[in-house]
Amino acid sequence: MVNGVYDYLIIxxxxxxxxxxxxLHEQGKSVCIVDSPKPNTSSRVAAGIMNPVTGKRMTLTWEADTFFPTAKSFYKRMESMADRRFLFEHPIVRIFSSIGEQNDWSGKWTDEKYKNFITTGALDSPMFEGVSAPYGSMAVTGGGRVDTNAFLDFVRLYFESLGQFAxxxxxxxxxQPSSQGISWQNVSAANVVYCVGANAMHWGxxxxxxxxxxxxxxxxxxxxQDHIFVGGCFLCPTQQGSFYAxxxxxxxxxxxEKTEKARVEILDKVSKFTSSPLQIKEHRVGIRPAVKDRRPLLGRHPSKNNQYLFSGLGxxxxxxxxxxxxxxxSHIEHGTALHAEVDIKRFDS
Ligand SMILES: Cc1cc2nc3c(=O)[nH]c(=O)nc-3n(C[C@H](O)[C@H](O)[C@H](O)COP(=O)(O)OP(=O)(O)OC[C@H]3O[C@@H](n4cnc5c(N)ncnc54)[C@H](O)[C@@H]3O)c2cc1C
Structure with a gap:
């Protein structure tokens, strides 16, 4: 049971x-978290890959120059607090599916915008154990994998130890609205932020x-075990000696529901770049909180003061x-404008 007065209630x-x-904690704000944990939330089943160059056309992901350095620095600070690793900066090897893809990459990799994430053009067949790349590959740096389960466990334990988790x-x-802002049971807070993934709640x-x-x-x-392979689907090492596919x-x-169709699809795609026998240890399912325009959803509820959304992470x-x-x-505390592409105001009618 939690109680008290906080700057933020996070759901x-x-x-x-x-x-x-x-x-918020790093910024000196007091926070109470309430969660209804389930083993198959999106964050618990995620592979945790951070890949700055994605898609069939190998494009730089949206805001990569800002998001990736900030994410790396954040997870490293968390590692210092927790005294354990969450971020594994494996290079990402993109395996070409055709000579056309290789040519496409050879023509574009010197573009300035890739400079923080790419150091070479197309490579001949990589010399990685168990992996074949007849049309060559390219290597992406500046990304890697975050062990989301370990990170989530740490955050929960941290707030539990402060008596600020329920x-x-x-x-x-x-x-309910209250003189402090909002209240929930014995908790009062200046603001509540809904971080409820695909559960739309107020935000339907x-x-x-x-x-x-x-x-x-x-x-x-x-x-x-030291690289993430991507080629139609991913094969990513975990810290337990296994791989996510x-x-x-x-x-x-x-x-x-776990489907046979998905199992076959994944194994079929992986078999295009590895003939190593794979044993299935687990099959997981989750629902990503995606949005029609593929951009996150941040901001204040149009009619509910002190109530905010942080979702749409896809x-x-x-x-x-x-x-x-x-x-x-910064938006809540200092009134700084949110990036127009993430602000939920873009859907105001
Ligand atoms: C198969 C799969 C693979 C993925 N791989 C990657 C990847 O490699 N890299 C990547 O960046 N992303 C990946 N993702 C996406 C990633 O999981 C999401 O972008 C992210 O985890 C979403 O986090 P979230 O906190 O918004 O939502 P969630 O993970 O859904 O968390 C929401 C939390 O809110 C709780 N909650 C909901 N309603 C309530 C309520 N009423 N009261 C209390 N608690 C509530 C839920 O129980 C849950 O704990 C993957 C997703 C899937 C499904």
Missing amino acids: GQGVAGSVLAMT ESEIELEDI YLPFTPMKGEVLEVTSKKLD GATYDWRNTNL SKGVSMAPSLAMQLY
């Missing part, structure tokens, strides 16, 4: 809630397009959350 402790809570499923009607008027994703955890005796994207179904929450949490903090 939801996925990547969004955890990163925001630690950002497990509960909050209903909308439980949040926004164009959420929840996206189901399935990922496999596999083991292999033969695969390179995935992921699928399904806009039509938002159930948490498939890139790990790299985007640290910069966005800082933006939201």
Whole structure:
């Protein structure tokens, strides 16, 4: 049971809630977190990859020059606090699927905008154990993988040790206006931030397009453990000696059913660049909090004072959350404008 007066009540402790809570804490704000933990939340099943160059056309991801350095510095600060590692800066090897893709890359990699993330053009077949790349590959730096489960466990324990964490499923009607701002049970706060992922709650008027994703955890005796491989899907080492393979994207179904179709699709895509036998250890499913225009959702509720949203992280929450949490903090505390592309005002009618 938590009680007391806080600057912030945060509802939801996925990547969004955890990163925001630690950002506010670093800024000297008092925070109480309430979460209803489930094993299959998006943040718990995420592979945790931060990849600055993505997609079939190998484009630099949105705001990469800001998001990636900020994310790296944030997770490193968290590592210092926790005295354990969360961020693994594995180079990402993009495996070309055709000679056309290789040519495409050879023609564009010297573009200035890639300079913080790319050091070479197309490489001949990589010499990584268990991996084949007949059309060559290219290497992306400046990204890596965050162990989201370890990070979330740390944030929960940290706030629990302060007596500022509670497990509960909050209903909308439980949040009441108060002289301090809002109240929930014995907690009062100046502001509440909903970090509830794909659970729309107050925010059902926004164009959420929840996206189901399935990922496999596999083991292999033969695969390179120091690189993330991407080629139609990813194969990413975990710190337990296994690999994440995935992921699928399904806009039509938002159930948490594990499907044979996804299992076959992932194994088929991985088999294009590795013939190493893979044993499936686990099959996980989650729902990404995606948005119609593929941009996050941040800002104050149009009619509810002191009530804010931090969601819409889609498939890139790990790299985007640290910069966005800082933006939201500056917006609430100092009135700084949110980036127009993330501000929920873009959907005001
Ligand atoms: C298969 C898969 C693979 C992925 N891989 C990657 C990847 O490699 N890299 C990457 O960056 N992203 C990846 N993602 C996306 C990533 O998981 C999300 O961007 C991010 O984790 C979303 O975090 P969130 O905190 O907004 O939502 P969530 O993780 O959904 O967290 C929301 C939290 O709020 C709680 N909650 C909800 N409603 C209430 C309530 N009423 N009361 C109390 N608590 C509540 C939930 O229980 C949960 O704990 C992947 C997602 C999937 C499904």
